[in-house]
Amino acid sequence: MLRLGRKRRRWSHGRRSRKAICIIVFICYAASISPGYLGVAIGELIFAVIIFIIFATRYDQQIPFIHWGWTDFLRAAIGAGLFLILCLVCLIRGGDGPGIAGSVFGLIAGILFAYDAFFTFTTLRKPHVPAATESPDNI
Helix, strand or coil: CEEECCEEECCCCCHHHHHHHHHHHHHHHHHCCCHHHHHHHHHHHHHHHHHHHHHHCCHHHHCCCCCHHHHHHHHHHHHHHHHHHHHHHHHHHCCCHHHHHHHHHHHHHHHHHHHHHHHHHHHHCCCCCCCCCCCCCCC
């Protein structure tokens, strides 16, 4: 949670589901013959836990020089890109059953991360104010 003024906003939607699906992808890739795909699942799980701990202990309020909304957006966008690319490569390459299952769950995780990145971005985006079309002297 990030504190903006007097309102509390929740930047992410469904943090538990993303952590759970990262754990499922991790288990599937760990059971696979090619364990080289574990890095993305482990990395995103660690990033999600770190962001969760920061928000749960309210360190985000003690460190005001970091914009935590944009930090959460970048984490979600990078996670979406990495999961989608990795899982498409793994699916195209083929392999054993757990690798394919991990790729399918990884695609779901990538879609969840992209969903979170999109809605976080729309929350962070400031509305565009159109410029004045007439001159200040009314000429």
